[in-house]
Amino acid sequence: MSRELLASQKNNRGILLDPRTKLAVLITIAVFILGGSYEGIMQYYIIVLAAIPLLLLSTARKWKGAVLYILIFGGSLCLEMFGLSRLAGVANYIAVAIVGILLRFTPSVVMGYFVVTTTTVSEFVAAMERLHLPQQITIPMSVMFRFFPTVAEEWSAIGDAMRMRGVRFGGGKAGTILEYRIVPMMICSVKIGEELSQAALTRGLGGPVKRTNICKLGFHVQDVIFLLICLGAFATQIYVLAARG
Amino acid sequence: MIECQDVSFSYPASTLPESERQAGGALKHISCTIEDGSFVLLCGTSGCGKTTMTRLFNGLIPHYHEGTYTGSVYLDGKDTRDLSLFDISLKVGSVFQNPRSQFFNVDTTSELAFGPENHGIAEDLVRDRVKRVAAQLKLEPLLDRSIFSLSGGEKQKIACGSAAAIDPDIYVLDEPSSNLDAYAIADFRQLLFTLKSQGKTIIISEHRLYYLSGLFDRVLYLKDGEIEGDYTAKEFCGLSARQRDDMGLRPLDLAGLSEVEGTPQRMNEAVWTIKNVSFAYKHEPETLHITETSFPSGSATAIIGHNGAGKSTFARCLCGLEKHFKGTVQDQSKTYSRKERLKLCYMVMQDVNHQLFTESVLDEILLSMGTEDKQRAREILQEMDLLPYEDCHPMGLSGGQKQRVAVASAIASERPLILFDEPTSGLDLFHMRQVANVVNQVANTGRTALVVTHDPEFILRCCNYVLHLENGQIQESYSIEDSDGRERLLKFFLSDMKKEVSTE
Numbered sequence: 001m002s003r004e005l006l007a008s009q010k011n012n013r014g015i016l017l018d019p020r021t022k023l024a025v026l027i028t029i030a031v032f033i034l035g036g037s038y039e040g041i042m043q044y045y046i047i048v049l050a051a052i053p054l055l056l057l058s059t060a061r062k063w064k065g066a067v068l069y070i071l072i073f074g075g076s077l078c079l080e081m082f083g084l085s086r087l088a089g090v091a092n093y094i095a096v097a098i099v100g101i102l103l104r105f106t107p108s109v110v111m112g113y114f115v116v117t118t119t120t121v122s123e124f125v126a127a128m129e130r131l132h133l134p135q136q137i138t139i140p141m142s143v144m145f146r147f148f149p150t151v152a153e154e155w156s157a158i159g160d161a162m163r164m165r166g167v168r169f170g171g172g173k174a175g176t177i178l179e180y181r182i183v184p185m186m187i188c189s190v191k192i193g194e195e196l197s198q199a200a201l202t203r204g205l206g207g208p209v210k211r212t213n214i215c216k217l218g219f220h221v222q223d224v225i226f227l228l229i230c231l232g233a234f235a236t237q238i239y240v241l242a243a244r245g
Numbered sequence: 246m247i248e249c250q251d252v253s254f255s256y257p258a259s260t261l262p263e264s265e266r267q268a269g270g271a272l273k274h275i276s277c278t279i280e281d282g283s284f285v286l287l288c289g290t291s292g293c294g295k296t297t298m299t300r301l302f303n304g305l306i307p308h309y310h311e312g313t314y315t316g317s318v319y320l321d322g323k324d325t326r327d328l329s330l331f332d333i334s335l336k337v338g339s340v341f342q343n344p345r346s347q348f349f350n351v352d353t354t355s356e357l358a359f360g361p362e363n364h365g366i367a368e369d370l371v372r373d374r375v376k377r378v379a380a381q382l383k384l385e386p387l388l389d390r391s392i393f394s395l396s397g398g399e400k401q402k403i404a405c406g407s408a409a410a411i412d413p414d415i416y417v418l419d420e421p422s423s424n425l426d427a428y429a430i431a432d433f434r435q436l437l438f439t440l441k442s443q444g445k446t447i448i449i450s451e452h453r454l455y456y457l458s459g460l461f462d463r464v465l466y467l468k469d470g471e472i473e474g475d476y477t478a479k480e481f482c483g484l485s486a487r488q489r490d491d492m493g494l495r496p497l498d499l500a501g502l503s504e505v506e507g508t509p510q511r512m513n514e515a516v517w518t519i520k521n522v523s524f525a526y527k528h529e530p531e532t533l534h535i536t537e538t539s540f541p542s543g544s545a546t547a548i549i550g551h552n553g554a555g556k557s558t559f560a561r562c563l564c565g566l567e568k569h570f571k572g573t574v575q576d577q578s579k580t581y582s583r584k585e586r587l588k589l590c591y592m593v594m595q596d597v598n599h600q601l602f603t604e605s606v607l608d609e610i611l612l613s614m615g616t617e618d619k620q621r622a623r624e625i626l627q628e629m630d631l632l633p634y635e636d637c638h639p640m641g642l643s644g645g646q647k648q649r650v651a652v653a654s655a656i657a658s659e660r661p662l663i664l665f666d667e668p669t670s671g672l673d674l675f676h677m678r679q680v681a682n683v684v685n686q687v688a689n690t691g692r693t694a695l696v697v698t699h700d701p702e703f704i705l706r707c708c709n710y711v712l713h714l715e716n717g718q719i720q721e722s723y724s725i726e727d728s729d730g731r732e733r734l735l736k737f738f739l740s741d742m743k744k745e746v747s748t749e
Contacts, residue, residue: 120355146348202333205349
């Protein structure tokens with residue numbers, strides 16, 4: 001089920017982290033690697049941060065992802081350290097651009113991949129509730145996660161129908177083609193949305209009492225370690241800034 | 246106890262498709278009392294108000310659906326107007342028709358826990374409840390699964406479990422069997438037995454009656470929004486086949502079906518042959534494996550088998566919708582490639598909304614034609630009884646009419662092979678026969694019809710030949726033009742019901 005946005009089944013392998021920890025790690029990686037701060041000792045700390053997704057992926061036995069990550073990130077790193085100086089002209093220019101982009105983006109993308117493939121929707125919603133987000137945010141979010149795979153199903157069914165009827169792009173009527181796809185799509189989505197909300201209301205959603213959630217969430221040793229690493233990144237950055245200025 | 250006192254309800258005119266406006270599921274002066282612990286069957290033709298009636302009981306009327314509402318419904322003495330949906334949800338559990346769209350979560354355990362969670366019950370108690378409900382309704386094998394990996398039957402069982410987790414006294418089910426195969430229905434019947442034995446009040450609106458015999462103790466027959474008959478189980482079973490037929494109801498047991506009038510004989514020498522088929526979805530084991538099979542052209546063939554047997558996949562492969570399909574499809578003269586099959590076959594989908602694109606019925610037909618020919622298009626519409634609607638928006642038509650529009654555009658595209666994917670799910674007797682007529686019409690005009698279906702009565706009315714798929718392989722294939730073949734077909738559908746009787 002590659003169409004799902006978040007996992008719908010629990011995966012109990014590897015280091016189990018609280019969804020909140022995963023989010024914290026994701027944000028930290030994004031801020032420092034994507035945001036790019038390579039001053040002073042921070043450049044070494046970044047290696048530690050970049051290693052986190054690798055560690056998590058391999059303990060979760062997602063080998064394919066782990067190997068790809070090593071190849072792309074490791075490869076770019078090697079290239080940056082040893083290869084770039086030997087290239088000249090346009091080749092150098094292109095290589096610098098590609099390596100720069102890969103180095104900055106891959107860790108966040110891979111961490112994001114890890115978060116979405118190992119967090120179930122219920123865990124995510126439970127985590128949001130623990131973070132005291134109001135129901136007005138958590139309920140629409142959970143509906144969204146439920147709705148995406150369904151919309152994808154509708155989309156592909158309509159695509160099939162169009163192929164079967166020989167309606168396709170290139171007939172010179174791009175506008176009409178879009179209309180053919182969007183109209184049935186909207187009608188089906190509205191119908192499904194309506195049925196979904198009826199089902200939810202008859203199960204008591206949106207009542208005056210506070211919802212509970214059976215997902216077992218909580219911080220454990222591994223969460224504390226990862227959170228400390230994240231905190232460390234921020235502390236180091238502040239230290240670097242303070243030393244500079 | 247539920248009491249209805251002179252309830253009338255009608256939906257606002259604007260929300261209804263034009264064609265349904267006269268009947269429109271409105272209710273007129275309904276008064277009845279439903280005792281605790283009774284099992285009530287609501288039956289009647291489409292648009293008679295069955296679904297509307299279930300909505301009265303689960304509070305969606307007046308709290309969700311707007312309309313003109315007079316009279317009152319009392320749940321244990323309290324007017325549903327004064328109760329909120331939240332209050333009602335503690336007393337009444339609902340199961341709906343469409344298994345795809347009644348889940349709020351994406352995994353089964355959370356779905357079972359969803360109701361109790363909404364009622365703010367403490368986590369540990371919720372977990373106990375989920376366990377208990379799973380044990381009572383035999384749902385343990387389904388726990389901790391992704392909703393998207395479940396079959397229709399499994400989804401419907403989870404929907405019941407999810408209602409049961411709140412532990413209501415009343416269950417309201419609206420055509421729960423619409424999307425289930427014979428085997429899943431037998432399973433579902435078992436589950437209803439369990440609920441009934443717990444002393445719950447059960448109200449079920451349904452077209453397929455055969456799986457409910459022995460369960461219901463009262464039948465309310467609705468016609469045009471009024472209760473026209475109020476029978477005890479004994480009285481209802483005593484109705485003659487003729488009377489039931491006149492009421493527009495499906496038979497109470499399958500054995501009686503052997504007398505259904507047969508399909509016209511359409512013996513044809515020409516056949517379609519399918520060879521060396523193998524197909525697997527990405528990262529999954531092989532779902533289809535057929536060395537060689539054939540079915541007569543110019544007649545109607547039913548594809549039967551249990552859920553997950555590969556029927557729909559088979560149909561999709563035949564249409565050329567699956568790229569990784571290996572195998573050949575040929576008729577007398579030539580072998581067709583995948584691209585050619587896309588132009589050779591036309592599938593009328595289960596959810597016909599997916600395949601109607603244009604702004605009017607006439608445009609829909611013209612779109613399918615190689616060169617637009619209004620004259621011919623009108624002829625086809627005439628043939629399908631659609632001419633009065635030629636300027637209507639297809640989405641404004643009723644379900645049956647939409648289906649006929651799809652068939653009409655298939656005819657317009659002059660394709661020899663027309664497939665129907667479960668065309669009769671959720672249809673009453675009258676509409677089922679109408680679809681059977683459409684299939685007969687397709688076959689009588691020399692086209693080949695293939696029908697994926699779970700509906701034995703429908704097969705007997707319009708098909709000549711049966712392909713029985715099981716585990717992705719052709720288990721058997723036979724003609725049902727003679728009585729032997731018909732017996733064999735009924736035996737297949739009856740065996741599932743028997744299996745369940747023996748486990749009782």
